[in-house]
Amino acid sequence: MFFRYYVFFFKATPNTIVFLLSKNFLPRKELNTLKDYFGYKDLTCVVTGAASGMGKAATEMLVDLGAKVYALDMNEANIPGIAGFVKVNLSDKASIDAAFEKLPERIDKFFGIAGLSGVKTDYWTTVTVNFIANKYMTETYLTKRVPSGGSIAFITSTGGLNWEKYQWEYKKLLNANGWEGMVSELHKLAPQDGYGAFAYIISKRCMNAYVARNFSRFAEKNIRMNFLMPASTNTGMKAEFSKLVGSDANLIKQAGLAGRLAESKEMAEPLVFLNSDMASYITGYGMIVDYGDTTLKVIKEKKDLQNLPVGFKIYHTKLVKKLIQAYIDKG
Numbered sequence: 001m002f003f004r005y006y007v008f009f010f011k012a013t014p015n016t017i018v019f020l021l022s023k024n025f026l027p028r029k030e031l032n033t034l035k036d037y038f039g040y041k042d043l044t045c046v047v048t049g050a051a052s053g054m055g056k057a058a059t060e061m062l063v064d065l066g067a068k069v070y071a072l073d074m075n076e077a078n079i080p081g082i083a084g085f086v087k088v089n090l091s092d093k094a095s096i097d098a099a100f101e102k103l104p105e106r107i108d109k110f111f112g113i114a115g116l117s118g119v120k121t122d123y124w125t126t127v128t129v130n131f132i133a134n135k136y137m138t139e140t141y142l143t144k145r146v147p148s149g150g151s152i153a154f155i156t157s158t159g160g161l162n163w164e165k166y167q168w169e170y171k172k173l174l175n176a177n178g179w180e181g182m183v184s185e186l187h188k189l190a191p192q193d194g195y196g197a198f199a200y201i202i203s204k205r206c207m208n209a210y211v212a213r214n215f216s217r218f219a220e221k222n223i224r225m226n227f228l229m230p231a232s233t234n235t236g237m238k239a240e241f242s243k244l245v246g247s248d249a250n251l252i253k254q255a256g257l258a259g260r261l262a263e264s265k266e267m268a269e270p271l272v273f274l275n276s277d278m279a280s281y282i283t284g285y286g287m288i289v290d291y292g293d294t295t296l297k298v299i300k301e302k303k304d305l306q307n308l309p310v311g312f313k314i315y316h317t318k319l320v321k322k323l324i325q326a327y328i329d330k331g
């Protein structure tokens with residue numbers, strides 16, 4: 001039994017010694033053996049998008065929790081304590097294959113976080129990074145390298161909500177086999193200079209649908225797979241989303257009750273939870289992290305402006321692109 005009574009000597013004034021007796025103060029030994037509820041210690045974690053925003057925040061947390069973290073990004077991720085940085089371009093199959101050659105054979109926890117807004121990159125690149133790369137890495141490498149008891153979590157987006165209603169738009173892309181098969185379906189879906197904001201939405205809907213339709217295959221092997229849908233967050237991508245909706249003020253207005261954007265760590269924390277021992281009975285789940293905004297839409301207190309098809313070819317014509325842009329510029 002631990003001896004819980006401590007006597008403190010506390011110098012209140014130069015002449016007075018105050019004795020404090022405390023029942024609740026934990027002995028040093030107990031402090032050092034606090035239970036590791038998350039269970040990341042010494043596990044191999046791979047994080048994509050680790051150089052910035054949510055990926056960087058998640059990597060820092062995992063290092064703090066004692067994991068061996070491999071940080072993947074096209075930009076250098078200088079994060080103290082990581083096991084290694086691996087440069088990768090997720091829009092390029094050969095680059096992904098080369099990156100996985102440098103990664104360990106066993107990956108306990110995979111965090112697919114990297115992504116593009118579609119504002120600065122073309123339609124094909126946006127969908128390739130946000131969807132094709134994640135599906136390719138999962139089917140080619142994670143099926144073999146994540147062991148029983150491991151888990152996989154992706155960051156998608158609230159922009160990918162309503163995915164279940166519009167599967168008819170993207171099901172050929174979703175179901176295509178292999179990198180080349182997916183690229184070929186993508187090219188049939190939209191031109192390279194198609195409307196970027198819709199590339200974002202369709203790619204995120206594809207990822208949500210992918211997890212929903214495939215988590216059971218992994219569950220059979222005792223591997224969990226979930227996705228997290230963030231609302232607007234103050235990351236490297238913020239300026240691009242502000243441009244898309246006309247201004248910073250509009251972005252904050254759309255954020256709803258929070259009255260502010262989320263910070264990167266407010267997305268990294270629930271994601272790290274989803275892939276941890278704390279979530280051992282959670283799989284196939286899409287966690288919405290939006291300060292209640294989607295719930296307001298469900299109870300019809302807020303209009304869901306994204307409940308629309310985004311795959312029509314007409315969206316990519318010059319005229320429609322111009323009309324959409326004019327509508328956005330009007331604020």
Ligand SMILES: NC(=O)c1ccc[n+]([C@@H]2O[C@H](COP(=O)([O-])OP(=O)(O)OC[C@H]3O[C@@H](n4cnc5c(N)ncnc54)[C@H](O)[C@@H]3O)[C@@H](O)[C@H]2O)c1
Nearest residue numbers: 049051052053054074089090114115157232233235236237
């Ligand atoms: N910021 C938001 O408002 C918001 C909202 C919902 C979802 N998301 C999603 O969150 C995820 C993380 O983004 P973030 O907001 O932290 O933005 P961010 O721009 O700060 O980070 C994205 C990271 O992905 C990396 N990346 C992009 N293209 C890559 C490529 N081809 N190869 C390798 N790495 C690449 C970037 O270098 C960057 O480090 C993305 O999937 C994004 O779509 C963001």
